[in-house]
Amino acid sequence: MGMSKTEVLVNNTQASDPLKGKSLWIDAWQRLKKDKVAVACLIIVILYAIVAVLSGVGLIAADWGAEVGPSYAAPGADYWFGTDIFGRDVLSKVIHGSQVAMSVGLISSLIAIPIGVTLGALAGYFGGWVDEVIVWFYTTFSSIPQIMLLMSIALILGKGINTVYIALGLTSWVGLCRLIRGEVMKHKNREYVQAAGAIGAGHGRKLFKHIIPNVSHIVIIFTSLQFQIAIKSEVILSYLGLGVSGQPSWGTMIDDAKLELARGVWWQLAGATLAMFVVVLAFNILGDALRDALDPKLKGKD
């Protein structure tokens, strides 16, 4: 279920703005294509998304809880990634963990984006007291250390994966809000907006129909970066015992490994960190490449 929704998101933004957007998106895609590393990263991300979706619908790694061998069997022909304390297949756990990680990235983004875009757009567009209130709010909000906020949300809502979604979603919109606010400020006095105003468009139409589609590339960049932040945060929260419980996650696997290393069992740690390392790196590189590709100032330069 991971990537499919992201793609829908991309398609929607394109569809809502067929004429103006098209050239920007196609141009960006053509620039991105030239960056071999970025394309490789995109493929990696898509692969993770496919794995996550397949695991989510139960086609692979559905039996992660099954006992397939002895406790702590080393990696080998039978169990590629070895087994854990209960004789469960570590590979299945890594795969199930990718489902947890990708869903956390996706859902926390889906929560953070509407909040960040709406507040940022309102603040940037209207300015004045609206701007002051919103800026005051997010400045205050972001002055609370994130890990404290995550812990208190987890304590209020009870622990579990839904809490992780909500906690990460609610704590990560500030950066996006700031960027959107700045961009909207730049755009609101541009000629195309004034033109829209001249033919009678109201605030709502100018903001949502004209300005937001022109700053939406920021959302794409934000999403790719938010994904990897969310994945890392989920791992940290689960490691601290505040996150996912009752199903495998990379965080709990690393937590297990903390003790297991003493008996020479390194494969849970290796499996989880490797899986996390690859996807986080891919998202990071992809995020950078997208920023370059979508930056209008770099248009036409190679």
Add this chain to the structure above:
Amino acid sequence: MRVKSILLLGVLALAVSCTKKDNFKEKVLNLTVAAKIKGLDPVNTGDTYSSNEVARVYEGLLQYHYLKRPYELIPNLAAEMPKVSEDGLTYTFKIKKGVKFHDNKCFEGGKGRELKASDFVYSIQRMADARNVSVGWWLLDDKIVGLNEWRDRNKDAEKTNYDDLDIPGLKALDDYTIQFKLKKPYPQFLYSLAMSYTYAVPREAVEFYGKEFLNNPVGTGPYMTGTFTQTNTLKYEANPNYRDEFYPSEGAPGDKEKGLLTSAGKKLPLVKKVIVNILPEDQPRWLAFRKGKTDFNGIPKDNFESTVTPDKGLSDEFKKQGVQLEITPDLDITYIVFNHDDPLFKDNVKLKQAMSLAYDNAEANKLFYNNTAVLAQTPIPPGIGGYDENYENPYMKFDVEKAKKLLAEAGYPEGKGLPEITYDTLSKTVSRQMAEFFKKNMAAIGVNIKINTNTWPQLTQKVKKRKAQMYGMAWLGDYPDAENFLQLIYGPNQSPGPNGANFDDAGFNKEFAIITKMQPGKERAERYAKLAQKYSEQVPWILGVHRTSFVLKHSWLKNYKFSTFNYGNVKYWDIDLDKKKEMVNKL
């Protein structure tokens, strides 16, 4: 195996670089505790972690002989063992003269005043005061003449009246004599006077500090500490005015050979400073021990194989470092509790039996206790009257098929219609693994478990408020008597008492009340055994194991002897600084 050592080295290097250099000029005991401490108020020390801390500062009338086994009660603040009337109902204690409370600003002029018999009256009133919600009240509930009436009188009053001394069974006859009158024979009574709940507390401190009393302990004990600030380190200094207490000059057979009598006759405490680090996770505790930052420690399950050889010796690596291993069966029981407040468990014995049968206890012993524990058949551990080694509990045999059958008979074929059950545990790695193991076992018969993690104070609060549906616990004996284990399912002891299962069965309650009045002996043991067996088959809990304690100690720690009732034993321990200087470099 290479990966292991490299990774471990990395962690070790980190641990070393952030700790201070050792100080070899002064004797310091370095200890650890495995859970957060809620505060140091004797009446609310329901767990072994806080009892241990409280016992460094506070003392009671009696204590256990440090070395002798079987465990033997001896006077602590009492001058001698009590005079007991012929009917076994009246206990008269003389207390030691000249014992001073710690110097503290709650006293006039900041000087600790002398301990009086009335301090014990006050301390036991505090335990009985319903406003204190003492987790130890079960111990004296309905035992002392007039105490329950005093409790009830004050419960409804606006304020507890501690000047109301109309308690016929609890009297200070003069400054140094205290008399207890029991309602009925209660042979375990003396044990309760060695427990942290009944330790002597000065009224001045409680009134001076009010709600903050639990963070400002003032006792008569060998050690004193300032204000407890909920940090991760507790620091104690020796009490300079500690009375003349001496190291025992006789012990159990073999103690002399082990060097446990070399300090005989020395004035206690032997070490001036005690530092206790709160380290909830196994691995940091273990690493601290390996680097000599703590003087003794248990062995984490994952380090067991590389530490202990199959014939229960120490591996060479540890021998070279002078580390010593002490193996002692512990008087305890681990168990998974059904909260019988929940209608799901209250009337459905078959559901509980099914879940018990689905729990693979032998596998749990292998995974979590390195196969060193004894599988429990009843709550009573080996080594005390009432344990029957020939008895096998029919619901403690791992049998998935029978479990499924019983689950269907309970009204939930294949788990259909059964709501998800919440299992509360600690947010520690091993606790989570145990919870996952339980979840996995239950899933095999179609019972859905949701795991919820807590800190230790959160979990104990939940249990006290009867809000935990299922949870894992361990009970360490307070005294060597089956009563202490069976009272865990005695109806009147429900939460906030120690019966966290809130199990209440009229038949059990009646028989239990009769047996506890009996004097120790064969007949009592047999009746305990029968009662324990009958009601274990009602499955108030899913039984776990009776553990064996594996303690490692460093060569420089002198006089350490494992005890299940080790509260206050810190005063006997000593540090050999020369040895420490020599051995620390070998770690």
